[in-house]
Amino acid sequence: MSTLHNPRSTLHALEPMGRGTPEVESLTSYFCRLAYSHGITAQKLADWVLAHFEQSVCEKYGWHQRSFSSMSPESEQWAAWLAALTGVGSLDQHTLAPWRTVLGVPGLAPKSDRWCPCCLAEDRESGGEPYLRLAWDIAPVTVCVRHKVQLATTCPHCHRANVRNRSAVVVPGYCTSCGGFLGDAETEPATPEALWTARQVGLMLQAPPKVASEGLVPLLETVIKRMADGRASAFASRYGFSKSGISHWLNKGGIPTLKAWLTIGLHGGIGLDKLFAGDVDDWELPLTPIQMSIELPESPRAGIKSRELDWDSIRAKLQAMLKEPVAVSVHEASERVGVDRKNLYLRANIETRALADRYLRHRASIGEQRQARLQAQIGDVLDERLAAGYEGMSARDIWNRLDTEAQSVPGIFRHISQVIGSRRT
Ligand SMILES: [Zn+2]
Ligand SMILES: [Zn+2]
Incomplete structure (x- = not known):
């Protein structure tokens, strides 16, 4: 498998995510991203690593049936192997192995795979690679502290459980069964108690x-x-x-x-x-x-406790707003239906995101129109001066002849130089 080689390390020196924070990446996630970065399946990478360290495996080693993030010696062994192959040190910090001396095993492993859909969506929206957090593999953690929502367990597209990483081919954040994005899952607000627990575990995970x-x-x-x-x-x-x-x-x-x-x-x-x-x-x-x-911590449900909300009708209203000729912002939608934005995202996530997305695109297109108008205005000033017999103009001269709205546009001199430049070619 020569494609696995590079001059510095045997495998890519992939940077692990969230080290030293409550959102530290799990070794399972790191392993899947590593395989993906080499264009091979997770199963193939597992087989290759075992062969590399001359580990004889009697039967086919189903990598996804093992835990790479737990306190087990096996997790620690994989952390050491991957550290040796990637040159990235201390990968055991992405497993629970360092806590073996202080934490008992019972009640630590969750019964099924969980994730925070908002974290995955945020990873993707920020242009990064979605990754799985070590905290999600600790049973007492049932919520996300960052987004104050419950962790999800089933794929929003095919409704199956255990579809996060139990497969030969895994792309973190996507369902191993149907390929749908797990960040699309809808979830419920977290209780203050569950948030307290998750916050404590987050503190624990920051340092061995x-x-x-x-x-x-x-x-x-x-x-x-x-x-x-x-x-x-x-x-x-x-x-x-x-x-x-x-x-x-x-x-x-x-x-x-x-x-x-x-x-x-x-x-x-x-x-x-x-x-x-x-x-x-x-x-x-x-x-x-x-x-x-x-x-004491404010419950995310505080705003909706006092009355029962008819979410079917709220969703229908949001869907109607999506069809209005002028894009409606989430802020405006929230005022119209009388529900705060956070709860709209929590309970009518698809509609609210669609509104936000449409409004963003609307704003972007307004920006483009404004820019086109500005460039036309600069062009007019320039044409006028050239027609009057001037050979050219400085950017400052042109700026003096623009109206005050155009003068205050950020980066105005860049726009002027662009127009002048385009006339020269
Ligand atoms: Zn989250
Ligand atoms: Zn699915």
């Missing part, structure tokens, strides 16, 4: 933990000391843990699950990033009741 396996018991002892004066049984009953579970952590090498850490973070008023960095010296317990802190 600093607490090593031998640091886990001292950290847990500090937690119990701060939250229950060091009394393990009081800690267990106060925060809903089993006493045997706590004893397992402290004496038998047990590791708390993510859910347990979230409970500690919530009641202790401390972020998972701080806990896993061992940054607990100036940790102070919150004085106010905890329930308050998760009710």
Whole structure:
């Protein structure tokens, strides 16, 4: 497979996305984009990598049946192999492997593949490559913090589940079954509670933990000391843990699950990033009741709670606006139907996007018309002076003869030079 070679590294040194942020890319996603960049299928790349490292595989290795983003040694192995082949270091940061010493396995892997349609749509609209976030592969995360919506699980086009990356051929962001764009999926607003959880996991994903396996018991002892004066049984009953579970952590090498850490973070008023960095010296317990802190963020549904909205009729109204002779902006549509823009995007996504798109194109065409008018005006001034016997004019002379509206157009001197230039040829 000679096409895989380049002078610097065996495989393309593809830049991983979102490193050091809550939106860090998963290794699964990186692997698919890497295969795509080489013009081969993900399955073929998996086979090639295994052959390269002389791994004998008895049966056909179904790459998509494996997890590349989990805490498993297999994920870590793939991160190391891909790092060696691409020359891109620390690819294990795109798996959960670095958290193996502090996070228990139970409840970590989601039952089906999820994604935030708004993230994928934004990736595509910004001209970038859609990619899959590591956070989407962590079960307690059910919403997107950035867009405040629930993660989607089924393709909006063929309505199948598990169509994100479970196939030999994968283009992140597109359905592996029908090829439709997964960013088209409609989704519901997130609850404040789910947002809090997702935000905590996002903080956690920004940097690998600093607490090593031998640091886990001292950290847990500090937690119990701060939250229950060091009394393990009081800690267990106060925060809903089993006493045997706590004893397992402290004496038998047990590791708390993510859910347990979230409970500690919530009641202790401390972020998972701080806990896993061992940054607990100036940790102070919150004085106010905890329930308050998760009710405070404004619910995206706040605006629609007070009344029941008939979304079928709102969608019909939006569709009618799309047929009006003059393009209607989302702002205007929102005022006309009495629903804020965010909820229009959430509940009538296709219609609202179509309105936004049409309005944008309308604005662009107005801009083009204005520019054509301006160039004609400059041309007229120039013709007039040439007819009066002048050989040419400076851009400044022409500017002096334009009306005030034309004079204030951004980049006006560029327009003038363009017209002068076009007359010379
Ligand atoms: Zn999102
Ligand atoms: Zn589909």
